[in-house]
Amino acid sequence: MQQRTLGSTGLQVSSLGLGTLTWGRDTDEYEAREQLTSFVAAGGTLLDTAAGYGDGASEELIGSLLGDAVARDDVVIATKAGISRRRGERETNVSRGRLIAELDGSLRRLGVDHVDLWQVHTWVDETPLEETLSALDYAVTTGRASYVGVSNYTGWQTAQAATWQRAVPGRATLASTQVEYSLLNRSIEAEILPATQALGLGILPWSPLGRGVLTGKYRTGTPADSRAASSHFAGFVGVYLNERSQRIVEAVCRAADGLGWTPLEVALVWVRDRPGVAAPLVGARTAAQLKGALGIGELELPPAITEALDDVSGD
Secondary structure, X not given: OOEEEOOOOOOEEEOOEEEOOOEOOOEOHHXXXXXXXXXXXXXXXXXXXXXXXXXXXXXXXXXXXXXXXXXXXXXXXXXXXXXXXOOOOOEEOXXXXXXXXXXXXXXXXXXXXXXXXXXXXXXXXXOOHHHHHHHHHHHHHOOOEEEEEEEOXXXXXXXXXXXXXXXXXOOOOEEEEEEEXXXXXXXXXOOHHHHHHHHOOEEEEEOOOHHHHHHOOOOOOOOOOOHHHOOOOHHHHHOOOOHHHHHHHHHHHHHHHHHOOOHHHHHXXXXXXXXXXXXXXXXXXXXXXXXXHHOOOOOOOOHXXXXXXXXXXXX
């Protein structure tokens, strides 16, 4: 698997990242171990998690596998803070105190003394940006994080945060932004992408397979074992079960048939090779599902097919 530089930093990450949103909840220890070992064996290094994934269950599961299934130095650990379900409902808090407390909790659950990339999970209007960013500075200066970034910021929010960090020597410059990006959602191309290119941030796309829809699994209905059939993911997937998405999925499937690829490979290679993208983050429920994504290393879309997919998804 190709290794890429994350933004304008010196941090090297694999061109595909392993997402762990479902680890500790829908993905058990056995499947997680199989995914992690096969990912690393394929040359993967970037392991993405968050304090809010399963209320810390994802990080705990990763921590139990480090040093056992894989060596700590074989992976680039990226985690996030700012979203939790501490009171049973989704809560966002990016104050300095909460962020630092969540980072310390992440380190404890992961069983490490530092993470390679620590990101603010979301923007919160009520918290001054400079307070939020001061937590990133603290994380780097205290050795808790090697690099820092943001997630789910709009274009102007990304530009403001990155510029603030560059304004004074000694602040921790932003390495990356993690945002949704796929053939079904290209909204980042309007403002976020130009901001990242101007300010040296690498893009880490989440849901590069359109929340699973671009695999073609929903073309004829909703499989009983799919995320769309589960109570906690039905709404998440359902936003892309519409006529526009269907047109794009059919175009992906036609391209796959012509190339002898799977729809997953077509959709994932398209995202991987977009300008500014460092590593799409793929989350699979099982190791068998992940295997389909690990074989894209040498694949490249012909320019004509890329152009056709751009056209059909560009409206």
